[in-house]
Amino acid sequence: MNRREILLAPIVHVLGARPNFVKAAPVISALRTAGAGQAVIHTGQHYDARMSEVFFDELGLPEPDVNLGVGSGGHAEQTAALMIGLEREFTSRSPALVIVYGDVNSTIAAALVAAKLHIPVAHVEAGLRSFDMTMPEEVNRRITDQLSALCLVTSPEGIGHLAAEGVPVSRAHLVGNPMIDTLLANLDTFDTAAVRAAHGLPDRYVLATMHRPANVDVPETAAALVRHLHGVADLADLVIPVHPRGRANLLAAGLADHSGVHILEPLGYIDFIAAVRGAAAVVTDSGGLQEETTILGVPCLTVRPNTERPITITHGTNRLVTFEELVPAARKCLESGGRSADRKPPLWDGHAGPRIAEVIMEYLGD
Secondary structure, three states: OOHHHHHHOOEEEEEOOHHHHHHHHHHHHHHHHOOOOEEEEEOOOOOOHHHOHHHHHHHOOOOOOEEOOOOOOOHHHHHHHHHHHHHHHHHHHOOOEEEEEOOOHHHHHHHHHHHHOOOOEEEEEEOOOOOOOOOHHHHHHHHHHHHOOEEEEOOOHHHHHHHHOOOOHHHEEEOOOHHHHHHHHOHHHOOHHHHHHHHOOOOOEEEEEOOOHHHHOOHHHHHHHHHHHHHHHHHOEEEEEOOOOOHHHHHHOOHHHOOOEEEEOOOOHHHHHHHHHOOOEEEEOOOHHHHHHHHHOOOEEEOOOOOOOOHHHHOOOEEEOOHHHHHHHHHHHHHHOOOOOOOOOOOOOOOHHHHHHHHHHHHHHO
16 A cells, blocks of 8 residues: 555544543544544443543544444443444445554454454554453453454563464564553643642542442442442542442442542543542552553552553552452551652653554555
8 A cells, every 4th residue: 555545545543432542642643643544433332421522622632533322231232233333434434444442342343343344453552461351351352452463562561462372473563552642741731739629639538440340340349349448538538530330339339428438420531630640549440540650650559350461560550459458558558658660661651652653654555
């Protein structure tokens, strides 16, 4: 494909959930600078404006060319609806390349449809592995990598994971982390004092996010989690923007019944990271937040038995904890005053977007 054809045949980005938007912004910007034709498909997997539309405004993303409006549903129902809508869009647009991000249902749906239509796929954030096949995200990321012509890897261990699964080395490219590009580009806009004032937050608090199925889907497990979160709130005020997933179970278990717990609606990217930046510690089961706290130097306690981002432990501020370990670990963080990461992961330098664009343009040119 020559340069004129690259400019005319659009590169299609498929975005569906909050982390996708944060990762895509620097990639779209760098490809725009390279002169590539692009289109953005918003699947509507996150249909709450606070979980999706606000990110387009804050991150300078172009308005989506189409919003499929898929919404929520079971894995099979949601993925099927995504595939039907994406097949229609890919067929009408005939893209030169489909770019997918992360490990959500939109990611795997787009990769499957593109593969069946013989459209090459580039997977941003390839090679991450938790080795826990009970996680829907692990299933999505493994299959997506097998279907991708370009596996764009955020940290060195991902190259080894892909090689062990038989992915040819020519398809794997270590490019760094575009989520960190977005974080570093917006550092001056993260106003912690303004967020505290807007939401009536204290000067010292622990910020929490919880949405993993293993933690919130079963009422008994959610209730156990709430007891331990209340234990953290006994040590310091706990601020928790409640994700739509798990909201009912967490609130039913009495999450709001502690005077030290501050329940917030989901925040936009700028306000959320400002709140993270000002936290004494973070308690989470999120993947991306492990990365963001690593760069911000905020102690992070990840309530999971594993992580697909071990580099946030070896090079960052992250620690895995069980429910029972959560309160003692939080106490230690609060007593020590936290620490900044001694080392930053390689290529988490704010230039992943241009490296990704370079790989993609070279691939399409070849």
